[in-house]
Amino acid sequence: MNFDLTEEQQLIQGSVARFIKDNYALDTRQQLVASATGYSDTYWSMMAELGWLGLPFAEENGGFGGNQVDTMVLMEQFGKGLVLEPYLASVVMGGGALKRASDALKEAVLPAVIDGTCKLCLGYAEPQSRFDLHDVATTAAADGGNFIISGHKSMVLHGGSASRIVISARTSGERTDVNGISLFLVEAEADGIQRESFQTVDGLRAAEITFKDVRVPAKNLIGELDAGYAILRAVANDAILALAAEAVGAMEMLYKDTVAYTQERVQFDHPLADFQVLQHRMVDMFMEYEQCKSLLFRATLETVQNSDELAQRSIHALKHLVGRAGIFIGENAVQLHGGMGMAEELRVGHYFKRILVIDSQFGNADYHLQRFAI
Amino acid sequence: MNIEMSASDLAFRDDVRSFLKDNVCKPGEDYGRGRLDWFAKAAAKGGWDVPKWPQAFGGPGWTPSQHYIWEQETARASLPWDLPFGVGMVAPIIMGYGNAEQQARFLPDIRARKVNWCQGYSEPGAGSDLASLKTRAELSADGSHYVVNGQKTWTTAGHIADWMFLLVRTDDSGRKQEGITFLLLPMKQSGIEVEPIITLGGAHSVNSVFLTDVKVPVADRIGEEGKGWTYAKGLLQHERTGLAGISRSLVALEGLKAKAASVVCGDGNLMDDPEFRGKVATLEIDLLATEFTELRSLASAQAGAAPGPESSILKLKGTEIQQRIQKLTVEAGGIYAAAWGGNQVGPGFARAGMAGYLASRAYTIYGGASEVQRDVIAKNVLGIKRSST
Ligand SMILES: Cc1cc2nc3c(=O)[nH]c(=O)nc-3n(C[C@H](O)[C@H](O)[C@H](O)COP(=O)(O)OP(=O)(O)OC[C@H]3O[C@@H](n4cnc5c(N)ncnc54)[C@H](O)[C@@H]3O)c2cc1C
Numbered sequence: 001m002n003f004d005l006t007e008e009q010q011l012i013q014g015s016v017a018r019f020i021k022d023n024y025a026l027d028t029r030q031q032l033v034a035s036a037t038g039y040s041d042t043y044w045s046m047m048a049e050l051g052w053l054g055l056p057f058a059e060e061n062g063g064f065g066g067n068q069v070d071t072m073v074l075m076e077q078f079g080k081g082l083v084l085e086p087y088l089a090s091v092v093m094g095g096g097a098l099k100r101a102s103d104a105l106k107e108a109v110l111p112a113v114i115d116g117t118c119k120l121c122l123g124y125a126e127p128q129s130r131f132d133l134h135d136v137a138t139t140a141a142a143d144g145g146n147f148i149i150s151g152h153k154s155m156v157l158h159g160g161s162a163s164r165i166v167i168s169a170r171t172s173g174e175r176t177d178v179n180g181i182s183l184f185l186v187e188a189e190a191d192g193i194q195r196e197s198f199q200t201v202d203g204l205r206a207a208e209i210t211f212k213d214v215r216v217p218a219k220n221l222i223g224e225l226d227a228g229y230a231i232l233r234a235v236a237n238d239a240i241l242a243l244a245a246e247a248v249g250a251m252e253m254l255y256k257d258t259v260a261y262t263q264e265r266v267q268f269d270h271p272l273a274d275f276q277v278l279q280h281r282m283v284d285m286f287m288e289y290e291q292c293k294s295l296l297f298r299a300t301l302e303t304v305q306n307s308d309e310l311a312q313r314s315i316h317a318l319k320h321l322v323g324r325a326g327i328f329i330g331e332n333a334v335q336l337h338g339g340m341g342m343a344e345e346l347r348v349g350h351y352f353k354r355i356l357v358i359d360s361q362f363g364n365a366d367y368h369l370q371r372f373a374i
Numbered sequence: 375m376n377i378e379m380s381a382s383d384l385a386f387r388d389d390v391r392s393f394l395k396d397n398v399c400k401p402g403e404d405y406g407r408g409r410l411d412w413f414a415k416a417a418a419k420g421g422w423d424v425p426k427w428p429q430a431f432g433g434p435g436w437t438p439s440q441h442y443i444w445e446q447e448t449a450r451a452s453l454p455w456d457l458p459f460g461v462g463m464v465a466p467i468i469m470g471y472g473n474a475e476q477q478a479r480f481l482p483d484i485r486a487r488k489v490n491w492c493q494g495y496s497e498p499g500a501g502s503d504l505a506s507l508k509t510r511a512e513l514s515a516d517g518s519h520y521v522v523n524g525q526k527t528w529t530t531a532g533h534i535a536d537w538m539f540l541l542v543r544t545d546d547s548g549r550k551q552e553g554i555t556f557l558l559l560p561m562k563q564s565g566i567e568v569e570p571i572i573t574l575g576g577a578h579s580v581n582s583v584f585l586t587d588v589k590v591p592v593a594d595r596i597g598e599e600g601k602g603w604t605y606a607k608g609l610l611q612h613e614r615t616g617l618a619g620i621s622r623s624l625v626a627l628e629g630l631k632a633k634a635a636s637v638v639c640g641d642g643n644l645m646d647d648p649e650f651r652g653k654v655a656t657l658e659i660d661l662l663a664t665e666f667t668e669l670r671s672l673a674s675a676q677a678g679a680a681p682g683p684e685s686s687i688l689k690l691k692g693t694e695i696q697q698r699i700q701k702l703t704v705e706a707g708g709i710y711a712a713a714w715g716g717n718q719v720g721p722g723f724a725r726a727g728m729a730g731y732l733a734s735r736a737y738t739i740y741g742g743a744s745e746v747q748r749d750v751i752a753k754n755v756l757g758i759k760r761s762s763t
Contacts, residue, residue: 127720128638130708135640154719155709176640198716201575201728206712208719267503277745327701334735338501338743339528339580342736344572353574356704356728357712364705366649 003297009073015050016074019043020081026347032084033203037161039084048116053091056238057099061110067304068238072245072296079249082350084204086119086158092242093157094120096235097166097183101222105185109164121162123153123209124232131363133168133232134178138211140169147171147184147221149192149214157361159207160197163188167211171226181229183222190214202350202357237308237315240362244296244322247358250351251292251326254333255285257348261337278336285332288325295321316372323365326355377669379439387443393419394451409454413487424461424485431469431481438676442621442669449621457531459491460484463609464539467556471597471605480558492561494526494540494583495606501528502746504541505550505603509585511542511557513592513599520544520557520595522588528740532568532581535561541602556602558594565589574732610742617741618692620668623661626699630654633723634706644706653705657698664691683755690747693737700734703727 005013023043032040047053055070057063064070071092078087095113098106098120112118129135138151149169159165165186173180188195192214197207223231259282262272272278299318302311330352334341341348359365379387399412416422420434425444427433436444456462465484468476483489500507509524522542532538538559545553561568565588570578597605631654637644644650671685704711707727710720718725738744752758 125709130637130639132640155712196716196719198719199714200712201714201732202712266499267501267506269503275745277748331735334574335738335744338739339496339736342573342580342739344574344576349574353732360707360709360711364708366647366705370649 005073009070012052012055012070013073013077016052016077017080019046019050020077020083024081024083026082026345026350029082029084029350030203030344033199038199038203038205039086039161044085044116044119047085047087048114052087053116054114056091057095057110057114061106062114063110068241068300069304071238071242072300075242075245076249079246079354080253082203082250082347082354086121086161088239088242088246089122089158089162090118090120093122093235093239094162094164094166096238097122097222097231098185100231100234101185104219105222109185118164119158119162120164120166121156121159121207122235123156123159123165123167124236125154125156126152127154128175129154131367132176133236134181134229135176136168136170136181137175138167138169140171140182140184140216142171142218143215145218147216147218149184149186149211149216151211153209153211155200155206156209158205159209160195160205165193165209166222167209168228168232173226178229180226181232182225183228183231184216185220185222186211186214186216190216200357202354204357234308236362237303237312240315240319241296241300241303243358243361244292244299244318247322247326247355248289248292248296250354251285251289251329254329254348254351254355255282255289258282258285258333258336261340265338272336281332281336285329288329292318292321292325313372316368318368319363320365320368320372323359323368327359327365330355379443383439383443386440387447390444390447393422394447394453398451399453410487417485424465426462427465427485428469431465431477432485438672442672445621446624449625452625456487457490459493459531459535459539460487460489463493464491464537464558467539467596467605467609470608471556471601475593476558476596489537490531490535492529492532492535492538492583494529494532494538496528497525498527502743505554507541507543507554509540509542511544511555511590513544514589517592519592520555520590522557522559522585522590524585526583526585527581528571529568529581529583530579532561532583533570533578537561538583539596541606544599551603553600554602554606555599556596556605557590558596559588559590563588574735575729577729577733617737618664618668618688619696620661620665620688620692623692623695623699624665626696627654627658627661630699630702630706633703633721633727637706637708637721644708650702650705653702657695657702660691660698661695664688664695667691686751686755689742690744690751693741693744696737697731697734700727700731704731 051064052074054063055066055074059065090113098109109118113120124133126137128137140147140149151169153167165188166183167186168181168183170180171182192212194210195207197205200206262278265272295318299311299314302314333348334352337348340346397412397415399409413423421432422434424433425436425441429435461484465481468480495504497507497509509522511520511522513520526540538561540557541554542557543553544555565586567584569582571580571582572578573580631645634644634650639647667684668688671681674682703723704727707721707724710724711728713719713724
């Protein structure tokens with residue numbers, strides 16, 4: 001047994017950490033948040049040049065051949081840096097679906113995803129679906145060599161700046177059937193698509209995307225007809241692992257910032273950290289962080305060494321704990337900073353908001369608790 | 375023991391209900407001035423515009439249970455908040471410790487909501503430990519005015535206020551609670567700079583206020599020099615029980631249930647979800663208990679007794695309940711909890727839910743941070759004596 005990173009993983013960790021140190025001061029980040037796309041195209045190109053966009057793709061497609069542990073290493077650093085670029089959306093989510101597509105589709109699309117010229121997004125949630133991946137009302141009807149897609153995808157992460165969209169659509173069965181869902185790759189500028197992009201509370205971007213009789217060639221079907229759910233579930237599991245790694249990075253910053261602040265801030269002639277009730281609270285924050293990290297390792301390694309299906313319970317456990325513990329750590333980081341914790345000029349509030357958004361993606365703490373308990 | 379309302383309380387309740395029904399007041403007009411008309415009508419009812427003021431100053435002279443009924447009914451009618459700084463905070467101090475001239479000069483405009491006030495207590499170095507405040511006031515050689523220098527922070531509504539009431543240091547030779555003086559000053563004058571502090575949801579409600587050589591006539595000092603701490607302390611206690619917001623939480627809880635019932639979840643709605651329903655139930659149980667804790671505290675006040683130990687827990691319980699309601703509202707938003715800019719997407723309550731949740735994190739920080747409140751209860755109520763920190 002060994003939880004050490006390989007030399008290559010240490011290199012990735014170091015290079016992401018350096019990138020963040022050099023480029024992600026809070027005020028720089030907040031300027032990007034206020035820009036039109038909400039992130040930096042320059043940083044995106046840097047990420048492509050550094051090879052990060054190819055991390056989880058097979059070498060034969062021009063990727064690095066990495067696994068979920070490699071993504072975890074990178075995302076944990078992204079969490080510490082509050083990174084805005086659409087890595088998760090394009091590489092882990094959209095790219096994660098394409099990884100499981102036909103060779104022809106992979107060859108046609110992945111090189112551009114890896115060099116950063118094609119940005120992907122994944123549309124899976126719908127107004128009525130809440131957290132159920134299999135609740136799909138969007139329809140795709142076969143029409144000669146095409147499919148005709150109509151429906152509404154909600155809260156599509158970085159959907160506004162993506163050039164291609166991966167979506168789930170129903171090709172047979174009832175709205176909540178697990179069978180009968182298919183995945184398609186759709187050009188974002190295709191006729192019949194409307195996108196409305198907006199900021200999320202953490203400063204990232206999402207979009208509402210509607211499809212009205214959008215024509216998609218049959219070759220853009222990802223995987224087998226009606227069998228898209230298995231792919232979607234696998235992609236969601238990868239996304240959960242990546243988001244959890246990001247959250248763990250944010251939690252580490254939250255507890256450490258709080259430990260540092262309470263040692264500097266003096267009230268009643270004592271540093272706040274002298275007060276035992278605050279010491280114990282910070283110890284609890286630290287313990288919750290370590291526990292999340294343990295479940296992150298557990299779920300990630302089980303996925304890599306077995307399969308995401310065998311790791312499913314651990315993944316549910318992880319997403320539950322990340323939501324519960326993350327919000328506990330975030331709320332207490334704010335509380336222990338007093339008024340300063342409420343101020344946008346400090347980074348604690350931004351980590352806290354990121355953790356809140358992570359809880360709302362791919363099922364919140366309650367949702368995964370129930371799945372775990374079944 | 376008996377929990378029935380008396381006949382006169384029931385009659386009072388009906389009177390309040392019909393007044394509120396006939397004089398609907400739109401939510402959102404919460405900064406007072408938009409509602410001058412409403413306050414005038416409430417005044418005509420005999421002091422209903424200033425329910426907590428003593429009769430001698432035009433208040434209605436209600437019994438504690440009438441106050442409770444008013445809280446309940448105004449919460450139920452969603453009466454917008456009145457900014458507390460004028461009518462609720464500085465006015466009682468002016469009544470209690472100001473002179474007749476000051477009472478005549480300030481109280482009518484405060485009552486009419488013609489003048490907005492802000493509270494200048496906290497400083498960068500003086501938050502929970504308020505008594506360590508450093509803003510200096512030096513008396514001029516001729517004894518006619520003070521010259522004030524320093525910085526206040528977290529000043530709510532400082533950017534829209536006409537006047538500030540503040541605590542300043544006039545002497546630092548003794549204990550730090552001594553040597554603090556209570557002053558009033560107009561905000562729109564040279565030497566005062568107000569800088570916004572943006573809080574988590576992007577809102578601007580609090581400010582830093584920089585004071586440079588600001589002259590305050592001695593006539594605008596409340597009470598005696600060096601007694602400001604004593605004056606402010608009584609009010610702080612009062613401010614805290616007012617922050618519990620229990621009647622409002624009872625209404626908000628019903629709102630939460632309705633919101634959750636409007637959210638599609640599988641084949642039913644979110645209130646069918648056992649996990650969510652369980653959390654709402656736990657919250658409701660705590661709220662039912664807190665409501666009666668408040669009633670017990672009210673009953674002892676009604677009987678003229680000093681507030682019992684139970685009243686000390688109201689601020690803590692009340693604010694924690696408010697935060698839990700906000701948190702569950704965010705959870706009810708589901709995937710839409712994250713939506714923020716642009717047009718509203720998802721259920722109508724989602725964005726306001728997140729904004730409300732973020733803002734609610736401050737409830738356990740201001741008006742006595744929760745950790746410090748627990749300290750106070752340990753010392754004053756449980757009687758625990760500590761040898762060090
Ligand atoms: C939204 C908002 C509005 C406000 N409006 C106003 C206003 O209008 N006017 C005004 O004057 N002030 C205002 N305040 C300031 C408020 O009163 C202070 O934030 C509060 O007193 C806490 O002080 P602090 O922020 O300096 O935190 P600190 O005192 O630094 O406390 C930080 C943390 O340490 C804990 N702590 C402190 N001392 C102890 C102890 N002895 N034992 C254990 N734990 C301790 C606290 O509980 C808290 O968790 C506002 C604050 C906010 C957030």
